[in-house]
Amino acid sequence: MLSKTKVKYIQSLGQKKFRQSEMLFIAEGIKIVEELISEIPDLIVEVFAIQEWVEPQKKINAKIPITEITQQELERISQLTTPNKVLAIIKMLPEVKLSSIKNKVVLALDGIQDPGNMGTIIRIADWFGIEQIVCSTDSADPYNPKVVQATMGSIARVKIIHTDLKKWLEDMSDTQIFAAVLGGKDVSSINKISEGVIIIGNESKGISPELLKLSNIKIAIPAKGKAESLNAAVATGIILSHLI
Amino acid sequence: MLSKTKVKYIQSLGQKKFRQSEMLFIAEGIKIVEELISEIPDLIVEVFAIQEWVEPQKKINAKIPITEITQQELERISQLTTPNKVLAIIKMLPEVKLSSIKNKVVLALDGIQDPGNMGTIIRIADWFGIEQIVCSTDSADPYNPKVVQATMGSIARVKIIHTDLKKWLEDMSDTQIFAAVLGGKDVSSINKISEGVIIIGNESKGISPELLKLSNIKIAIPAKGKAESLNAAVATGIILSHLI
Numbered sequence: 041m042l043s044k045t046k047v048k049y050i051q052s053l054g055q056k057k058f059r060q061s062e063m064l065f066i067a068e069g070i071k072i073v074e075e076l077i078s079e080i081p082d083l084i085v086e087v088f089a090i091q092e093w094v095e096p097q098k099k100i101n102a103k104i105p106i107t108e109i110t111q112q113e114l115e116r117i118s119q120l121t122t123p124n125k126v127l128a129i130i131k132m133l134p135e136v137k138l139s140s141i142k143n144k145v146v147l148a149l150d151g152i153q154d155p156g157n158m159g160t161i162i163r164i165a166d167w168f169g170i171e172q173i174v175c176s177t178d179s180a181d182p183y184n185p186k187v188v189q190a191t192m193g194s195i196a197r198v199k200i201i202h203t204d205l206k207k208w209l210e211d212m213s214d215t216q217i218f219a220a221v222l223g224g225k226d227v228s229s230i231n232k233i234s235e236g237v238i239i240i241g242n243e244s245k246g247i248s249p250e251l252l253k254l255s256n257i258k259i260a261i262p263a264k265g266k267a268e269s270l271n272a273a274v275a276t277g278i279i280l281s282h283l284i
Numbered sequence: 285m286l287s288k289t290k291v292k293y294i295q296s297l298g299q300k301k302f303r304q305s306e307m308l309f310i311a312e313g314i315k316i317v318e319e320l321i322s323e324i325p326d327l328i329v330e331v332f333a334i335q336e337w338v339e340p341q342k343k344i345n346a347k348i349p350i351t352e353i354t355q356q357e358l359e360r361i362s363q364l365t366t367p368n369k370v371l372a373i374i375k376m377l378p379e380v381k382l383s384s385i386k387n388k389v390v391l392a393l394d395g396i397q398d399p400g401n402m403g404t405i406i407r408i409a410d411w412f413g414i415e416q417i418v419c420s421t422d423s424a425d426p427y428n429p430k431v432v433q434a435t436m437g438s439i440a441r442v443k444i445i446h447t448d449l450k451k452w453l454e455d456m457s458d459t460q461i462f463a464a465v466l467g468g469k470d471v472s473s474i475n476k477i478s479e480g481v482i483i484i485g486n487e488s489k490g491i492s493p494e495l496l497k498l499s500n501i502k503i504a505i506p507a508k509g510k511a512e513s514l515n516a517a518v519a520t521g522i523i524l525s526h527l528i
């Protein structure tokens with residue numbers, strides 16, 4: 041049985057300021073929680089789950105503190121409209137300094153706002169073997185429950201660094217910096233890369249002019265129909281599938 | 285001032301059964317509503333908007349019935365957490381019979397469930413000039429407000445047909461039918477196509493085995509990292525960017 045204080049505490053982790061003061065975040069659902077348990081077991085603080093999930097897990101993961109709760113309790117602590125059996129409280133991965141980008145492709149996110157897009161981009165990066173994402177300070181919080189959900193577990197594998205993007209890109213001027221813009225070079229005509237930075241812009245404003253100036257290769261995904269734009273995460277996936 | 289009956293009526297269009305009995309749907313937000321007004325003006329039944337949006341529009345679109353409402357009224361009729369100035373009631377596009385797929389690429393959606401994915405896929409199709417999407421009968425309703433939102437207006441240009449996908453694909457056996465599966469041929473190595481069907485599978489179960497059997501070309505997006513899968517809409521975007 042969960043105490044009222046505990047329920048309130050878990051609910052509070054839905055808010056950024058509490059996540060940051062506690063340095064904790066929550067993940068939900070069988071698939072994501074099991075992936076995080078296997079990837080970052082030492083960062084799992086506590087798992088709350090209904091009986092059905094608890095029984096088999098207790099044997100496999102004897103070290104993970106699991107508390108069995110009722111469906112009603114799960115509904116109270118869950119951030120989802122349809123809670124999915126299990127919720128975990130997890131320590132935030134320490135924000136690392138950006139390691140050298142030598143022989144690496146890095147995504148630079150300029151004000152990605154939508155949590156679903158942010159999470160999907162982290163999942164795409166993981167799919168294409170990108171280990172580091174650099175975000176402007178106004179990008180969505182990667183520990184927002186909706187972001188964590190959309191990463192489908194990839195949050196455990198991709199390092200996310202928040203920084204002054206402009207300053208950071210200025211230091212990168214001797215590497216290839218790609219920016220997707222209308223009228224850029226068809227991305228499918230560009231040779232594969234093993235090193236470089238790819239800037240992804242805000243959902244409605246695109247890449248800010250000051251960052252655009254710092255890019256040295258303008259690329260585009262040619263449109264064949266009448267849609268005005270592509271979703272930011274979809275564009276990221278398409279660009280990476282051609283460049284990597 | 286909106287009557288209670290009117291408010292209830294508009295709210296009811298958030299539910300599929302009312303949308304279907306009325307043959308109407310709602311669209312919200314400046315960008316989408318303005319795009320729909322310009323694309324399908326004859327299907328716009330009524331527009332509700334706050335003063336700021338109404339003033340300039342009344343001159344441009346004299347024929348569209350616009351009702352000015354307050355922000356509070358907008359909040360009551362809106363399906364969004366952050367209503368964006370305008371909401372329109374629109375007649376559903378008549379569900380057409382599938383025209384010949386001669387010289388056309390058609391998407392076949394096998395049980396896409398998430399409204400955001402469905403809407404994003406419609407937007408991607410529009411971007412790549414795909415005019416028709418065939419959906420299994422258990423796919424998300426394209427007139428769900430979240431789908432309409434995610435299409436960013438492309439719902440007005442892409443024809444969506446619901447049908448028994450298995451029967452339909454059986455009739456298509458003399459065309460190329462692509463299916464993305466693990467271990468398929470790298471999509472970037474396949475020649476561009478001007479005709480064919482591309483099957484996109486359900487978010488968690490993938491393409492159902494009975495449909496998979498009907499496909500004659502298995503393709504894949506090679507993974508370089510450790511993520512287990514890609515989001516269905518992102519995969520659609522990547523596949524189309526290589527095949528079209």
